[in-house]
Amino acid sequence: MTNSPLGMARAALLSPTGLDEPDLQAVLDQLMGHRIDYADLYFQLSRHESWMLEDSIVREGHHGIEQGVGVRACHAEKTGFAYSDEILLPALTEAAGAARAIAQSGRKGSVQAWRQQAGQQLYLPIDPLASLQAGDKIDLLRSLDAEARRLDPRIQQVTVSLAGVHEIILLAASDGTLAADVRPLVRMSVSVIAEQGGRREQGSGGGGGRVDYGYFLEEERGLGYAREAVRQALVNLEAVAAPAGTMPVVLGSGWPGVLLHEAIGHGLEGDFNRKGSSAFAGRIGEQVASPLCTVVDDGTLPGRRGSLNIDDEGSLTQQTVLIENGRLKGYMQDKFNARLMGMAPTGNGRRESYAHLPMPRMTNTYMLAGEQDPQDIIASVDKGLYAVNFGGGQVDITSGKFVFSASEAYLIENGKVTRPVKGATLIGNGPDVLTRVSMVGNDLALDRGVGVCGKEGQSVPVGVGQPTLKVDSLTVGGTA
């Protein structure tokens, strides 16, 4: 079974250092001798590369390797954690000794026998770094640069980057989990500066997923990112000051789904709800959105940037309904918080690397399609904002206040999209913003695959999506 993720992970992570599964069992056994309820070992080998083009030459390239093992021991609500960048038995034993210090020695817990679980294959266990020759990677970068410069003479600066990760993880836990995953991830980004009459504006494009580099050559996707960056920069050259105040806002489909990620996603992560620090704590079953809204977190979308075959605790990812027809349905859980809350894990236990503790995190978070024609949604607004691209967002999960920053937006006047306006921050209150959603489009789209989510200093790749939707009132932070 060397072609299975588990076989590949054994070969990459354990065999080179002479470790075998009985060794892992022994370390877990040692951990569980100290009143520990749960313990796990997370092995990781990650190879990554990046290439950068600027001024029409590929002037930088980088190759990196990270590997190590993280050892976690949990006792009631306490967690002990240590890690080592040496995957060797003495280092593992030492880390285990440090992690178990969280509990006094006492009653011996038990390590369950490994259980095989049925897997899922949402992406192939490939090495994307090897999917193109180096010369072809250079050519790919150059082709995007040439495309951006060809499209308009006002394009003054073009920066293109290509990045790939080949990650292999293996997880062994006291609850009998022995699981592995091979995770490819690629991304391309284009950033341009357009200049006209002394005014300079930026535009950007990009995408990717758990695929190989061939993805960027298919359907001219890479060239499409360059075209998108140029289009945005040229639109911004014409932008006037954004309005200030509260008004109807129509959000475009796709990436504007960052609204859902900030406004409700973080607030529905299990840890914040267990601790009672989320504005959504204790509100399951309540109406928190208009009946038009159904929002899910789904780690099982094939090839998507936010998808995982298994999460970083070995649980299968799944589709979790967060809000159903406006009612709060459930939280996103890792094993630790699920156990303490008496709920089931939802495959949302994620970590940045072996050197970080897992916690509940989003995967791909999106709103299901409604029935309205997007054109009708815009036509319904007398005076408002149509925001189609965003830079990112942030939320205070306790007060519920969230922001997200538009990078491309237009005025809607008398039901028609008129002038482009400068980027502006939109601000709202998570637990009630979705109650003011009055129209939901039939055009559900997911983002192109560039999202990064940060929480407590840890970054993980995520996806978002939504159909075009109308929020009856949202505060727009312009100057006009």
Add this chain to the structure above:
Amino acid sequence: MSQTPVSKPAASPAFDTERSISVVDDMLAEASRLGASAAEAAVNVEAGLSVNVRLGEVDTLEHNRDKGLGITVYFGQRKGSASTSDFSSKAIRETVQAACDIARFTEADDYAGLADAALMATEIPDLDLYHPWSISAEQAIELARDCEAAGRETDARISNSEGAMFSSHDGLRVYGNSHGFRGHYPRSRHSLSCTLIGQDDKGMQRDYWYTIARNPAELEDAEVVGRKAAGRTVSRLGARRLGTCQVPVIFQADVARGLLGHLLGAINGNALYRKASFLLDQQGKQVFPASVRIDERPHLKGALGSAPFDNEGVTTRARDVVQAGILEGYVLDSYAARRLGMQSTGNAGGVHNLFINHDSVSFEDLQQHMGTGLIVTEVMGQGVNTVTGDYSRGASGFWVENGEIQYPVEEITLASTLQSMYQGVQAIASDVDRRGNICTGSWLIDQMTVAGE
């Protein structure tokens, strides 16, 4: 702090200095063997512990041990780089090889290369950055527990907690290049923070406070950290919104730090040569009112941003960035400097202790001077465009009338341009926040647009 911390050398340092230096030597020798015309290598190692105590109980106890090495090779004007966390000789050889393989495919860049040999630091002063603290996990837990407990006892409206976190880390930095430069120095960093949640009939609010220092003796008392976190949290309860208006704004010192951060982004050589800055070609021009001076102090003893040399071995020097409101200098590494026809300012990797001068006024004076307007205590989101200077962010803080705080505010946005915010600085208070690489007091800015209900 309830126990006075005593700084003493740890029983065994968290890192092996000799070994780390020899890793840099080995990488440079291997690069030379593989035919590189120039190379530079760096090693960073760090170890320590972090504990989080929540509601009086240990939440997490983490033992951290990180190391990494990186190499950049040049074959003429072609460049490649690679990194790994594995210090074995096999991994070193493979990593240098990977960097060389990359350099076969990158293209010749006229501006690529090491910093000029003449700029290398010739002596490495002791900047008092290393105060290891051999604190046990039990002591660390006690400290965090005292901090959180003091905060929770402060006010009955403190209903919950995200805990108090203590962390202590020691590390070593080594850098060398094929000019023959070798430099290394150890450093330490200790911090304690507390995040509390308050509740009233309008809902929950949270806020935090923290202390951080290279020397444990300079940390704020644990109880003080807890009480400040509690005070900040309850002061936010009952927050209201504001109507859309144009008002003067005070950025509290810890938030004003971000405004200087945006300045650094705009005068960074990488943004300038890409023409991606609203301060393009502004050297020698008036950017702030004439009363403003901003300077860099890289050799300040024991400071968080101090460094004897930058990430290219270039000696760091004290200098003015803004003098009498005029932009005197950019923030340059050697690559950006060559692109701009200038010389490195010793800022590969960033600035080292940036200070803005302050007026002889307290925060309360600033508030009186403002009369009616907004105090900003938190900003949210990414709405800052360094290319155009456009500024639009979420904010919370306090509404002030006739110099008196009226009520807390939230769910509003603040907008302007950085150009007019910098020109509109009316006064800077003496309440300098030194908890970072950028040190500033609170700013009073003449006018910004607030958007609300």
